[in-house]
Amino acid sequence: MKERWREIATGIGAGAVAFVLLRLPVSQWLPLAVLAGLLFYLFRGGLLPGVGRGAVAQAVQGTGVTFDDIGGQATAKQELKEALEFLRRPDEAARFGIRPIRGILLAGPPGTGKTLLAKAAATYTDSAFLATSGSAFVEVYAGVGAQRVREAFAEARRLARRLGKQSAILFIDEIEVLAGKRGRHTSHLEYDQTLNQLLVEMDGISTDDDVRILVMAATNRPDLIDEALLRPGRFDRIVRVELPDLAAREQVLRIHMRGKPLADDVDLGQIAQETFGFSGAHLESVCNEAAILAMRASAPAITMEHLREAIEKVMMGERLDRRPSEEERRRIAVHECGHALVAEILRPGSVASVTIASRGEALGYVRHRPEEDRFLQTQDQIEDMICIALAGSQAERLLLGRPSTGAQSDFQQAAQLARRMVEDGMTSLGVVARETVPPATLHRAVTRILRRQERRARALLGEFSDGLEVAARALLERERLTSAEFRRLVGLPPLSGPAGRTAEGRPAAERDR
Numbered sequence: 001m002k003e004r005w006r007e008i009a010t011g012i013g014a015g016a017v018a019f020v021l022l023r024l025p026v027s028q029w030l031p032l033a034v035l036a037g038l039l040f041y042l043f044r045g046g047l048l049p050g051v052g053r054g055a056v057a058q059a060v061q062g063t064g065v066t067f068d069d070i071g072g073q074a075t076a077k078q079e080l081k082e083a084l085e086f087l088r089r090p091d092e093a094a095r096f097g098i099r100p101i102r103g104i105l106l107a108g109p110p111g112t113g114k115t116l117l118a119k120a121a122a123t124y125t126d127s128a129f130l131a132t133s134g135s136a137f138v139e140v141y142a143g144v145g146a147q148r149v150r151e152a153f154a155e156a157r158r159l160a161r162r163l164g165k166q167s168a169i170l171f172i173d174e175i176e177v178l179a180g181k182r183g184r185h186t187s188h189l190e191y192d193q194t195l196n197q198l199l200v201e202m203d204g205i206s207t208d209d210d211v212r213i214l215v216m217a218a219t220n221r222p223d224l225i226d227e228a229l230l231r232p233g234r235f236d237r238i239v240r241v242e243l244p245d246l247a248a249r250e251q252v253l254r255i256h257m258r259g260k261p262l263a264d265d266v267d268l269g270q271i272a273q274e275t276f277g278f279s280g281a282h283l284e285s286v287c288n289e290a291a292i293l294a295m296r297a298s299a300p301a302i303t304m305e306h307l308r309e310a311i312e313k314v315m316m317g318e319r320l321d322r323r324p325s326e327e328e329r330r331r332i333a334v335h336e337c338g339h340a341l342v343a344e345i346l347r348p349g350s351v352a353s354v355t356i357a358s359r360g361e362a363l364g365y366v367r368h369r370p371e372e373d374r375f376l377q378t379q380d381q382i383e384d385m386i387c388i389a390l391a392g393s394q395a396e397r398l399l400l401g402r403p404s405t406g407a408q409s410d411f412q413q414a415a416q417l418a419r420r421m422v423e424d425g426m427t428s429l430g431v432v433a434r435e436t437v438p439p440a441t442l443h444r445a446v447t448r449i450l451r452r453q454e455r456r457a458r459a460l461l462g463e464f465s466d467g468l469e470v471a472a473r474a475l476l477e478r479e480r481l482t483s484a485e486f487r488r489l490v491g492l493p494p495l496s497g498p499a500g501r502t503a504e505g506r507p508a509a510e511r512d513r
């Protein structure tokens with residue numbers, strides 16, 4: 001819409017200028033028009049590419065990144081190395097008549113190291129490296145995007161020649177912006193021209209070129225990319241880059257802790273367990289934040305405490321100054337201890353820490369050590385999760401008599417899980433087609449599940465009500481309790497090993513069940 005208005009405004013402006021010029025003698029307006037035309041040409045990337053908008057692509061002199069600097073991603077690295085062989089051994093590739101790989105698409109969630117992999121590929125193949133982003137090619141004026149694509153390829157060749165390299169890697173981040181499915185955009189003529197130009201440039205890459213170009217592109221949304229780009233001969237390889245698993249998280253942490261002073265108590269394996277679902281970028285941020293906390297506290301080295309605080313900061317946001325009243329703090333402490341107690345009873349060792357410091361939206365929270373690499377959930381597990389979610393408000397009822405409004409998101413979460421149970425055929429309704437279940441029947445089934453788990457949570461909390469009181473008081477004083485401290489305070493037996501968990505990060509008790 002905005003673009004259309006811009007076009008209309010440009011048209012009116014041009015009309016007005018033409019009207020004024022026609023009324024002036026040629027000798028007065030011609031020099032001005034020539035000057036304006038020249039400036040327009042320069043700024044739109046004709047003679048001085050990228051002037052006015054920042055360069056289309058950025059040359060990186062020796063990325064300095066190697067595959068060893070990237071934690072995990074073993075499969076992605078392996079696939080990449082295989083695909084890059086033709087750049088490392090061009091003569092052999094030519095002897096076998098191998099068609100060059102023109103493009104490699106790295107697909108995966110944000111912050112998982114796609115840019116790092118492309119940089120490492122440049123080091124591995126001794127190529128020049130030029131980085132750009134899909135959005136650098138986007139313009140409303142027809143033809144400009146296509147011109148920028150041509151320019152980026154030409155620049156990659158120039159850079160390689162200047163650096164005396166035989167190959168160049170052109171890295172395009174967020175390729176979906178430039179290579180989305182054709183016809184989806186409002187100004188689709190321009191998008192289509194830009195994408196077509198990319199296809200033309202890629203089709204033009206051949207083994208006879210003095211500089212072999214490899215396009216590496218990254219995306220978080222491979223589903224949005226036009227099929228024309230994915231057909232063989234263009235982006236020949238799609239390399240999946242996944243969130244790191246337990247071992248990979250530990251590797252990433254080790255990489256980013258290199259050269260930082262670490263206290264003796266630091267166990268990076270333990271931190272890896274507590275950071276399920278974190279990307280490489282999150283983990284880098286945890287290491288950095290922990291170092292900042294240690295420096296601010298004038299500590300001689302980074303401790304486990306700094307790392308745990310950093311995880312919470314990365315997960316939940318900055319600690320807020322917002323300080324609830326004493327009465328509210330006591331309620332929050334009781335509520336959080338309720339969640340933590342039922343979690344520790346049902347899944348021993350699953351609580352990483354309990355906190356009542358305000359961060360982001362939360363007034364307090366229990367940080368769980370999530371299950372590692374679990375793709376399916378059993379009925380027992382879902383029921384346990386509902387019971388844990390409802391335990392906060394049940395603890396308030398038990399120790400303070402009345403519940404509060406602080407449990408809204410717990411109820412939403414519990415109701416969502418209960419609906420899931422109905423839809424997955426885990427209730428007396430049996431297997432159901434989601435859309436044919438009458439709302440009243442769904443409501444009854446969900447309510448039955450929630451009531452049952454509420455009763456269960458109340459019974460579990462009742463058995464440990466004295467411990468719950470003690471833990472809530474300690475939490476009020478200290479603001480944060482670790483899993484071991486919490487177990488001791490509520491009167492649960494200590495767990496053997498690091499938080500009683502197996503190497504795969506699953507609670508020992510659950511594995512034995």
Ligand code: ATP
Pocket residue numbers: 069070071072073109110111112113114115116117173218219220252255279280281282284
């Ligand atoms: P986006 O999709 O958002 O562009 P990306 O996948 O390209 O992200 P990078 O830019 O490569 O991610 O990573 C960001 C930062 O995160 C890196 O500079 C690095 O510090 C850290 N990082 C990410 N993944 C890893 C990893 N596997 N090993 C070490 N560090 C990593």
